[in-house]
Amino acid sequence: xQNQKFILVGSIIGKHGxxxxxxxxxxxxFPDHIFxxxxxxxxxxxxxxLSLKFIKKSYFVSELIGINNVEEANNLIEKDIFVKRxxxxxxxxxxIYLVDLINYSVKLETGENLGKVIKFYDFGAGSIIExxxxxxxxxxxxxxxxxxxxxxxxxxxxxxxxxxTLLS
Numbered sequence: 001x002q003n004q005k006f007i008l009v010g011s012i013i014g015k016h017g018x019x020x021x022x023x024x025x026x027x028x029x030f031p032d033h034i035f036x037x038x039x040x041x042x043x044x045x046x047x048x049x050l051s052l053k054f055i056k057k058s059y060f061v062s063e064l065i066g067i068n069n070v071e072e073a074n075n076l077i078e079k080d081i082f083v084k085r086x087x088x089x090x091x092x093x094x095x096i097y098l099v100d101l102i103n104y105s106v107k108l109e110t111g112e113n114l115g116k117v118i119k120f121y122d123f124g125a126g127s128i129i130e131x132x133x134x135x136x137x138x139x140x141x142x143x144x145x146x147x148x149x150x151x152x153x154x155x156x157x158x159x160x161x162x163x164x165t166l167l168s
Contacts, residue, residue, distance in 0.1 A: 006041055006082040007099055010034050015073040016061045021053055022073055024062045024081070027122060034060070034081070041082040043075065050081075096152065098127065098142075104155045106131050108164065109148055114138070117157065140166055 014023040026034040032052070040047045042064070049065040067073050091097065098120045106114040106129070115133030120142065122128065129142040140146070146163045150156075 005085055007085050007088060007097070008080050009037075009083050010081040012042065012076045012079050012081065013059055014077055015070060016053075018070055019063075020067045020069045020073040022062050022064055022067070022076060023056070024050070024060045025058070026060065031060070035062075037083045037087050039084060039087070040064070041084075043079045096150065101150070101157065104150075104157050106157045106159060108159055108161050110161055114159070114167075138167060 009028055010024055010026045012022050013025050015021065016023055024034065026032070028034055035050055035052050037050070038048065040050055045066075047064050047066050051063045051065070053061045053063055055061075064076070067076065088097070101117050102119070104117045106117060108114065113133070115131040115138070117129055118132045118137070119130040120127055121130065121139070127142040128139050131138045131140065140159075140163055146160045148158045148160055151158070
């Protein structure tokens with residue numbers, strides 16, 4: 001589902017209560033910005049409003065307009081939440097959305113090729129990059145501590161050789 005028209009912004013991780021409220025995990029840099037969009041695509045259905053009811057430790061309890069009971073909510077559990085790319089703010093100079101880094105080559109500063117970016121994760125402690133090469137997949141921290149450069153014209157991410165200790 002993820003393509004140039006739609007961007008993954010979150011996921012429905014469960015239901016809450018008897019009114020059809022949903023547990024929503026946001027993947028945005030500012031998690032509460034997930035409520036600022038005018039249209040959401042979930043499970044091939046379009047919804048016009050997602051509203052915050054209250055915050056739990058790592059997720060939001062939310063109401064999705066159009067979902068009125070537990071049975072309807074059950075159909076959305078473990079579904080991804082997409083928004084139109086055009087509804088995202090325009091990137092500033094020297095900014096890029098993580099989704100735009102998919103398929104970039106990843107290299108060490110020594111020139112060693114690690115593979116291509118296939119996915120990003122955020123489990124709460126910062127972004128994790130998943131890299132695929134001809135041998136296997138690797139997951140590495142994607143932080144300023146290791147990123148030396150991102151060349152958008154050549155689609156290459158260069159990482160510090162210090163990350164090599166995490167590759168073993």
